[in-house]
Amino acid sequence: MHNILELRHITKEFPGVRALNDVSAAFREGEVHAIVGENGAGKSTLMKVLSGAYVPDSGEIVVNGTSFAHMTPQRAHELHIEIVYQEFNQFATLTVAENIFTGDLKGSALWIDRQGMERETEALFERMQVRIDPKAYVRELSVAEQQLVEIGRAIHRGAKVLVMDEPTAPLTVREVDILFQLVRRLRQEGTTVIYISHRLEEIFALADRVTIMRDGRVVDVRGIEGLTREDLIAGMIGRSISDMFPRRTVTPGEPVFEVRHLWGNGDQDIHFALRKGEILGIAGLVGAGRTELARLLFGADPIEKGEVLMEGRPLRIRTPKDALGAGIAYASEDRKRDGLFLGLPVDRNIASASVGRFCTFGIVNDRKQTAVVKEEIEKLRIATPSLRQLVKNLSGGNQQKIVLAKWLISDVKVVIFDEPTRGIDIGAKQEIYRIMNEMTESGISIIMISSEMEEVLGMSDRILVLYEGRQMGVLEKAAFSQEAVMTLASGYPAGSEQRGTEEMRE
Numbered sequence: 001m002h003n004i005l006e007l008r009h010i011t012k013e014f015p016g017v018r019a020l021n022d023v024s025a026a027f028r029e030g031e032v033h034a035i036v037g038e039n040g041a042g043k044s045t046l047m048k049v050l051s052g053a054y055v056p057d058s059g060e061i062v063v064n065g066t067s068f069a070h071m072t073p074q075r076a077h078e079l080h081i082e083i084v085y086q087e088f089n090q091f092a093t094l095t096v097a098e099n100i101f102t103g104d105l106k107g108s109a110l111w112i113d114r115q116g117m118e119r120e121t122e123a124l125f126e127r128m129q130v131r132i133d134p135k136a137y138v139r140e141l142s143v144a145e146q147q148l149v150e151i152g153r154a155i156h157r158g159a160k161v162l163v164m165d166e167p168t169a170p171l172t173v174r175e176v177d178i179l180f181q182l183v184r185r186l187r188q189e190g191t192t193v194i195y196i197s198h199r200l201e202e203i204f205a206l207a208d209r210v211t212i213m214r215d216g217r218v219v220d221v222r223g224i225e226g227l228t229r230e231d232l233i234a235g236m237i238g239r240s241i242s243d244m245f246p247r248r249t250v251t252p253g254e255p256v257f258e259v260r261h262l263w264g265n266g267d268q269d270i271h272f273a274l275r276k277g278e279i280l281g282i283a284g285l286v287g288a289g290r291t292e293l294a295r296l297l298f299g300a301d302p303i304e305k306g307e308v309l310m311e312g313r314p315l316r317i318r319t320p321k322d323a324l325g326a327g328i329a330y331a332s333e334d335r336k337r338d339g340l341f342l343g344l345p346v347d348r349n350i351a352s353a354s355v356g357r358f359c360t361f362g363i364v365n366d367r368k369q370t371a372v373v374k375e376e377i378e379k380l381r382i383a384t385p386s387l388r389q390l391v392k393n394l395s396g397g398n399q400q401k402i403v404l405a406k407w408l409i410s411d412v413k414v415v416i417f418d419e420p421t422r423g424i425d426i427g428a429k430q431e432i433y434r435i436m437n438e439m440t441e442s443g444i445s446i447i448m449i450s451s452e453m454e455e456v457l458g459m460s461d462r463i464l465v466l467y468e469g470r471q472m473g474v475l476e477k478a479a480f481s482q483e484a485v486m487t488l489a490s491g492y493p494a495g496s497e498q499r500g501t502e503e504m505r506e
Contacts, residue, residue, distance in 0.1 A: 002028065002029055003026045003028055003029075003062075003163060003458065004027060004028065004029040004063070004064060004160065004192050004253065005026070005027040005050075005063055005064075005081075005161055005192065006024075006025070006026045006027070006061070006062040006063070007024060007025045007026075007046065007049070007050065007059065007061055007062075008021060008024050008059055008060045008061075008062060009024055009052060009058065009059040009060070010022070010023045010024070010025070010046065010049055010056045010058070010059035010061075011023070011046055011056060011057045011058045011059055012049060012054060012056050012057055013057055013103070014429045015468050018047055018216055019042050019045040019216050020042050020046060020049070020216050020275050021042075021215075021216040021217050022058070022059075022217070022272055023042065023046060023216070023217065024215075024218065025046075025210075025218060025221070027161065027166050027192050027194060027341065028192065028208075028209075029192055029356060030188075030189075030190045030191065030192060031187065031188055031192055031193075031208040031209060032183060032187055032193045032195055032207050032208050033192065033194050033207065033208065033209050033210075033211065034194075034195045034196070034197065034203045034205045034206070034207035034209070034210045034211070035194060035195070035196050035210075035211045035213060036196070036197070036200070036203060036210060036211070036212055036213070036232060036235075036236055037212060037213035037236050037425070038214070038236055038237055038425035038427050038428070038505050039216055039395035039396055039424060039425045039428060040395055041213040041215065041216070041236070041425075042161075042215075042216040042217070043165075043196050043213055043216050044165065044196075045216075046213075047083055047163050047165060047194075047196070048073065049061070049070075049083065049318055050071060050076070050083070050163065051071065051073060051076050051081070051083045051163075052070070052071035052072040052074070052075060052076050053073070054372045055070045056070055058243070063079050063081070063171060064079075077157070078340065079160075079161075080157070080158050080159055080160035080161065081159070081160070081161045081163075081164050082154035082157055082159035082161070082163070083154075083162075083163040083165065084147075084150045084151050084154050084162070084163065084164050084165060084167060085150075085165050085497065086165045086166040086423055088146050088150055089150070090138050090146060090148070090149065090150065091138065092137070092139040092388070093137065093138075093139065094137045095114075095118075095134065095135055095136065095138070095291055096121060096132055096133065096134045096135070096136050096138060096141070096149055097114065097117040097118045097120075097121040097134040097135075097324040098114075098117065098121060098305035099122045099125065099138055099149055100117070100134075100149065100152060100153045100156050101117045101120075101156070102151055102153065102191065104156075104157070105117070105420065106120075108142060114326040117134070117136060117383065117389070118134040120156075121134035121152070121156075122134050124152050124155065124156055125152065127155075128148070128151070128152060128155070128178070128182055129178050129181065130151065130178065132145050132146050132148065132493075140289075143333065143334065143430050144171050144175050147167060147171065148179075149176070150505070151164070151167065151179070155186075158408075159191060159308040160190075160191060160192065161191075161192045161194065162186065162191055162192070162193050162194070163193075163196070164183075164194070164195050164196065164197075165187065165196045166196060166197055166198065166423050167179060167195075167197070168197065168199060168202060169217075171451060173315075174285045174418055175285075180202075180205060180206060183195070183206055184206070187208075190372075190460055193206075195207060195294070197422065198425050198426055198429070199452065200229055200232055200233070200426065201454070203224075203232065204224065204227075204229075205266050207220065207224050207228050208223070208224060209222065209223050209224065209358070210222050210223075210224060210227065210232070211355065212232065212235035212236060213236075214235065214236060214237070214238060219235050219487045231495050234248060236425070236426065236427075237426070237427045244426075244429075244430060244433075244454075244458065245433055245458035245459055246430075246433055246434050246437045248279075248437065248440075248461065249310040249437065249441060250277040250278075250437075250440045250441055251277070251294075252275035252277050252278035252445075252461055253275055253276035253277055254274060254275060254276060255273035255274065255275050255276075256274060256275065256276045256310065256311055256413060256414070256445050257273070257274040257308075257309070257310055257311075257328075257413070257414045257445060258272075258273045258274070258307075258308070258309040258312075259271055259272050259273075259274075259297070259306070259307075259308055260306055260307040260308075260309070261305070261307070262293075262296060262303060262305075262306035262307070262308065263303070263304045263305045263306050264296050264302060264303045264304040264305070264306075265289070265292040265293075265295060265296050265302075266289050266292050266469045267289040267292050267293050267296065267466075267469045267470075268469050268470050269306075269470070269471065270293060270306070270466075270471050271471065272464055272474060274414065274445045274447060275461075276443055277440040277441070277443055277444070277445060278440065278445050278446070278461045278462070279436065279440060279445075279448055279459055279460050279461050280445075280446070280447050280448065280449050280460065280463075280464060281449075281450065281456040281457075281459065281460030281462070282294075282447060282448065282449040282450075282463075282464050282465075282466065283450070283453075283464070283465045283466070283485050283488075283489055284288070284465055284466035284467060285454050285467070285489050285490075286373040286490050287318075288466040288467055288468060288469070288489065289448045289466050289468070289469035289470075290418075290466055291333065291418055291449065292415045292469070293466070294330060294418050294447070294449060295330075297317070297319055297323065297328060297330075297416060297447075298317075298320055298323045298328060298330040298416060299317040299319045299320045299321070299322050299323040300320055300330070302318070303317065306314075310327060310413065310414075311413075312329075324353070324410075324412075325413060327375040327411060328411050328412065328413070328414045328415075328416070329353070329407040329410065329412040329414070329415045329416065330415075330418070331400075331403050331404070331407065331415065331418065332417045332418050333418040333419035333449070335399055335400060335403050336399070339403045340389050340391050340399060340402065340403065341391065342390070342392035343390060343391075343392065344390070344391065345386075345387060345388040345389060345390055345391070346373070346377070346382070346384050346386075346387050346388070346389050346391060346394075346402060347369065347370065347373045347387040347388070349391050349402050349406065350373045350376055350377075350405045350406050351369050351372070351373060351406075352406060352410070353406050353407065353409075353410045354406075354409050354410045354411075354447055357409075358372070358439060365427075370387065372409055373387060373405075373409075374387070376409055377405070378402060380401045380405055380408075380431075380435055381401075381431060382398050382401045382402060382405065383395070383398050384398065395424075395428070396423050396424040396425075396428070397425060397427075397428025397429075397431065397506070398428075398430070399429070400420065400421070400424060400432055401428075401431070401432070401435065404432070404436075404439075408439065412444065413443075413444065413445065413449065414444070414445050414446075415445075415447070416446075416447045416449070417436070417440065417444050417446060417447070417448045417449065418449045419449060419450060419451060420432055420436065420448060420450065421433075421450075421452070421455065433458075433459060435477055436448075437460065448460065453482050453485065453486075456485065457480050457481075457482070457485070460477075461477060462474055462475060462476055462477065463475040463480065465488035465489050466489075467483060467488065467491040468491065472488040472489070472491070472493070473488050473493075475488075
């Protein structure tokens with residue numbers, strides 16, 4: 001296989017930061033080439049240079065033997081280089097088909113052939129083995145469906161080099177399996193896939209070769225044969241990690257939070273008790289009702305019937321304000337949209353849910369607030385140049401730590417985490433797990449929704465499994481296994497592990 005794309009001696013500097021330092025990488029036609037590294041390693045900057053979003057300070061980009069000093073978005077498109085970013089680039093008020101055909105609408109200046117676009121989109125989704133209505137508006141789709149639309153648009157444009165930046169972050173097992181099959185078919189068809197992911201198991205499942213980056217440099221390029229997880233981690237962070245998940249030091253106490261026969265938002269008859277200091281994992285496929293349940297418990301969507309109790313007292317949760325008043329916090333899977341004020345500094349974000357505790361007669365005591373915020377920054381090891389740094393300029397891992405800090409200084413008893421480590425690197429993940437463990441040690445109880453099987457099994461004390469809005473069962477620690485979770489998540493009762501596993505392989 002020949003090199004379809006080469007990046008030679010690419011350097012890119014921002015004020016005070018050398019994001020890329022003499023980076024060279026070559027990508028072969030028809031291979032899956034993974035790029036791994038912690039947040040800040042330079043992966044996304046390198047891809048933005050490739051897409052034309054950034055102009056490198058030096059170096060060259062070679063496509064099929066033709067050299068360019070820099071790329072432009074139009075040139076990248078003409079060369080069939082397509083990038084699916086982690087942050088979606090879609091028009092929420094347009095239909096799925098219209099988003100697929102963005103910049104390439106069928107019809108004429110006076111007439112748009114919507115039916116034709118819908119037919120072609122439907123055919124595209126059949127090829128991808130995806131069930132999404134081409135007529136649906138993007139704003140109506142789940143995060144997982146939006147991701148698949150983004151990938152579909154790149155395929156529609158005839159990508160010869162397809163860059164996927166954390167493509168499975170919002171997906172669960174069934175959708176990941178569909179994506180993997182799609183990537184393998186694209187490779188067979190001769191498409192080069194550049195695959196960026198923090199999920200190392202995906203690298204071993206898909207990649208032919210791996211480029212490891214650290215601190216803006218390429219530290220190693222390896223074939224997947226003979227490569228180990230320990231090799232990858234050591235290359236990415238410069239040291240080995242012996243235990244990914246911290247040892248659970250808390251023995252859960254008495255029930256502190258109870259849900260009795262809860263209905264609403266598509267969920268039906270949900271019932272469980274959350275114990276003090278416990279991490280209750282919530283597992284299920286896309287559409288299982290996991291996030292819907294979180295929104296019910298936080299008052300973001302109305303409860304139709306059922307009871308919610310805190311320490312034996314019935315709660316009346318109609319709004320998020322009611323939930324917060326009862327000691328329930330919610331960290332959404334989309335931290336940038338729902339969990340942070342990106343245009344505000346670090347200190348304002350951390351204090352945002354507890355402003356009242358710093359006020360005297362309606363006036364904020366800046367000295368008191370600053371002291372508390374500084375303590376949390378040190379305790380959580382949040383990497384920020386100052387308290388006044390805008391949150392949007394921090395890495396995903398540090399942004400998530402700020403979400404945690406916000407709830408840690410609040411008077412909360414239960415925290416609902418929806419995808420707590422989505423889109424952050426392996427080193428930052430371990431930090432988040434450590435902080436969650438410390439939260440349980442302080443008596444906080446956690447409901448953790450996660451699409452990562454390893455995370456669910458590694459962090460939970462018990463696992464509640466949902467299927468199409470229904471509760472299939474609660475697994476105790478002794479019964480934990482991937483087969484047991486996937487059997488219940490596929491709609492089969494306990495004891496049907498073999499059947500459920502076979503379905504997932506089809």
